[in-house]
Amino acid sequence: MTSPVPAGADRRIFIDKQSPKAYHALVQTSEAVRGVAAEAGLDRVLVELVNLRVSQVNGCAYCLQVHTRAALRAGDTPQRLGVLAAWRETELFTPAERAALALAEATTAAADSAAQDIAYAAARAVLTDDQIAAVIWVTVTINAFNRVSIMSRHPVHPEQ
Amino acid sequence: MTSPVPAGADRRIFIDKQSPKAYHALVQTSEAVRGVAAEAGLDRVLVELVNLRVSQVNGCAYCLQVHTRAALRAGDTPQRLGVLAAWRETELFTPAERAALALAEATTAAADSAAQDIAYAAARAVLTDDQIAAVIWVTVTINAFNRVSIMSRHPVHPEQ
């Protein structure tokens, strides 16, 4: 691989290429979770907002590029995506989206059980059991992909 | 004002309306800083990236909406803005933008002098003295507006 890397970057192993069996199984998990989310009636836009917000928190550039594209394709707007980092302070997101984003942040911050109690109780008031489970599964999966891409330093190329 | 507010929000004083003289003076400062940035040869897109990144760190929804619009108008793309939260890990931003973003984050994290030393040294290698001063001034100013809007809880309405 000879593509340019950002300043200070040393070469990394692409762990998806290095261990294709593990990566393949994670992709299968992701597809199962996509099915779980669809069956629970979660909107595609909501799922992509969760993917984006978790990727912001974890700092995964590659996943932000992939899921910005997916969110726009699913019909979300550059304006809403631009405000997502401060979603709590706006009227732009629906109650279901707000409940899902809070639950996703709390799941990502694994050690913060107080935040989890608050987010969980709020989610109960807005989402079904299937939807709560699905949002947590989406969050678990994007957390996994974030770590794969961050540790592999998957490159982000400009769109053409 | 009777518009709906997010869950848990109580009414806040709009400190810009409550103290118009102070607000007017801050707007004047902002205009002076805009002049400083232009004279130093800072690109409008770079300035908006700084405004956006600081507003992400401080969690100012109102400022994110305003400056997302400004950045798009200045020619930046939804894709680059989507990746901004993890700018360090990508090839999407120019050396000048990277230096400015690092300096802006370090200036915002006022108490972290180690981060400031690193960002400052990196900026020295890429930006002129006037540009370094201008980036810090832009950061100081957006930090001020972030606090005005956050504490006033300025509402964010959907675009039409």
Added chain:
Amino acid sequence: MTSPVPAGADRRIFIDKQSPKAYHALVQTSEAVRGVAAEAGLDRVLVELVNLRVSQVNGCAYCLQVHTRAALRAGDTPQRLGVLAAWRETELFTPAERAALALAEATTAAADSAAQDIAYAAARAVLTDDQIAAVIWVTVTINAFNRVSIMSRHPVHPEQ
């Protein structure tokens, strides 16, 4: 400038000298805010406590020197200033001072909206609308000066 600097310090641009128009406008803002605070009936000592506490949190040595002098001149005591860093745990500060200090800390910690909700509600019970706006404006302004001095590394010379 040839004065000695602390260990590890490299030379910095004084951004107030580099961009005098921006600095002049910020000083004007500061004077407007001083007027706002006086008109709201905020005591000079309370204003200096806010300036000092924010400067402690942000770690601005230059501002701590300037405002320690101002607080002593306004009639505060070395003992109260000595305890200021733990003001929450004492009986030394008045209810108005306590409300202002909590609001100032919450405004400074821009991203912590939970702390803002608590501090805001507490301030409502003790301060007028004009005073709340004034305390936030004082905090916004000292945050700006802190960042100017920290990034310029304004030197602190012993008093004679």
Added chain:
Amino acid sequence: MTSPVPAGADRRIFIDKQSPKAYHALVQTSEAVRGVAAEAGLDRVLVELVNLRVSQVNGCAYCLQVHTRAALRAGDTPQRLGVLAAWRETELFTPAERAALALAEATTAAADSAAQDIAYAAARAVLTDDQIAAVIWVTVTINAFNRVSIMSRHPVHPEQ
């Protein structure tokens, strides 16, 4: 389920039971990763140390119980497990274990790219490419199970 829960615990959805397809796929991933680790020549004890340390950082009681049992069965001692939380400061762990633990902590702290650079460079000196990939995969997987169990609040019963 009628078993007692800790103070403050409300009932949670077991997301593994709620979405068995997703859980099944994650278990398959875990088995693929186990194979990857074995082929890379990673010792079972090393793998369990990674599972335990990540579960300590994330605060997953259920996973700590499961992997304490597994680590003891694999031949590790109560004494080493007792010191694991401060592994960096001891001579009790081998260079390979130390490299793996540092890499696991850095992978878990997704947003800390400076820690990742340091841990990655240290791992390069001690582990093969296959082993580095395997340690990251083990860490990605235990992070996923941690979040499943934490958000489901899987109960931990005393051993008999």
Added chain:
Amino acid sequence: MTSPVPAGADRRIFIDKQSPKAYHALVQTSEAVRGVAAEAGLDRVLVELVNLRVSQVNGCAYCLQVHTRAALRAGDTPQRLGVLAAWRETELFTPAERAALALAEATTAAADSAAQDIAYAAARAVLTDDQIAAVIWVTVTINAFNRVSIMSRHPVHPEQ
């Protein structure tokens, strides 16, 4: 002293050897506190759980080794010790142990007065005044020994 030290460790002064009078007085304090705990009716296992949890938080390997041994000798099990880092999320610890662990964590996090208020109120419901005082004294003392051993980098040798 020629014993091997962990990677990156430079030689440190053993401050207990360097200042034997101070160390002797601290050991006397520790013995007084042991008496206070016994008179208050605190179980030896509970005291060792406090010693271990504080040593985990502070990252003292030497103290973890010493008190893992003491806890096992006092009758606690490798399984409970393995779960201790996530004690809040389990049913494995008694109400008195849970109250003591919360109080110990809050005492160790000296600056977090909100956590102290919560832990103190919870302890009131379960422990006597003498027991609360004793748990705090145990925590103060192990915090002191943690700092002595961490700064001296007391070595941890494998058990034989």
Added chain:
Amino acid sequence: MTSPVPAGADRRIFIDKQSPKAYHALVQTSEAVRGVAAEAGLDRVLVELVNLRVSQVNGCAYCLQVHTRAALRAGDTPQRLGVLAAWRETELFTPAERAALALAEATTAAADSAAQDIAYAAARAVLTDDQIAAVIWVTVTINAFNRVSIMSRHPVHPEQ
């Protein structure tokens, strides 16, 4: 005790009164440490700066009052004490004071071994072995008193 307490404060046990034997032993330790510091040739002002800075970090109002008084009595000035919270960024403190303050902060932040390595190496260049040991002992002791007073909520009365 009927004196007013700050908002939100409930009554606390004074653990020094509740367990006088433990407190007496801690006072003896403190006196031994005072001797160690004097024998090592540490200036009284330097010792009080360490006591004050640690008490700022831990947020102990009672200790800040006691040691502000002691520092002024030892000859330090309100101006230097006013800047202490940002000591790193000034020329007001001597090399020995700077080395001691860095070592004290690193000892107080028990879990931050990277900060300890840096502070320790810096202290080596300026302080003798006896002085390093003494500074650590002073820090260990004030950390203990901070926790005693914070958890007892020792009241701070205005000076007359």
